[in-house]
Amino acid sequence: MVHIRNLPAKRAPAQRFAEELWLPFHRDLEAVVDSHELVDDVPLDEEVEFRLDLLESESYRAWIAVEGSSTTTPLAELDAEFVGFVTADVDTCPPVFDRPDRLKVGDIYVRESHRGTGLARELLEHATEYARESGCPEIALEVDADNDRALAFYEKVGFELHRQHMTITTGAI
Template sequence: MEIRRLPADEKPVRRYLEELWLPYNRELGELLDDFSLADDVDIVSEELEYRLERHETDGYRVWVAVDGSNGAESSGDFVGFVATEVDEAPAVFDRPDRLVVCDIYVTEPYRGTGLAGELIERAERQAREAGCDELKLKVDVENERALAFYDKLGFEHSRHTMVAPVAEE
């Protein structure tokens, strides 16, 4: 198993979207009521442009877990990923810089193998390299498995996000 940075090139980003990002978001859609993907668009094509552009920004990284790699960039099975972004504290706030775990996903056959922990360790290494003192992530309150995993890793609850519909006049 190898964890490597996803290059900002169309072919590997498309593969990441098709093999990891799309299944991840489909699973979230099944788990969470308000997380469904659109039916009327080519999701991979729409997301590809956005992801390629985002890969060019400083501080944003996607790390992909590859099983069966022989060292060649395109070999092996994509089996998990973690996407991260540096959140620098503005000078007017007394808080440390943070590395935000935007998304993390492990395919079904690799769950329970410790891979998710390895992906978080990779994010921690990036946090240290970027001078960040904290990791931050958001997790849905309905995702009990993820909540238990993050609690076990020492993450603490710090905020609640609340949502309300806008009433029509």
């Protein structure tokens, strides 16, 4: 059974998250998304510090899916596999725009062994509940254009394309 837990703003669970989920997620993306190449020696300590800063903010949340875990044992002490995660942050609308605040999903990842089980949808439901609690009537996310599996999932659950993100190297113009 998989339990979904909040990632606390503590070093040990943030370190485990970075090692067991964040890096594998980005290695998986690196394999399917051309523009997602990581450096050879990923500085995980820097990611842990970055994540801790986010977790200490009022609006950022991360949820970890843990296989067969106790719901009371601290994440850093669990002898269980981390199998997925989702991160989200409230995107407060500046007063000059006529749109509501929205919840921005930063990343969502499910290990290959748990794909197709409904876990991605369950993780997204945690983010959706947080959006409701925060008064955000919308959820937004970005997805790489060549990540076909993710695009298909997001369309299946009802996300619609509203913008496109484009880049160019500074020497090309």
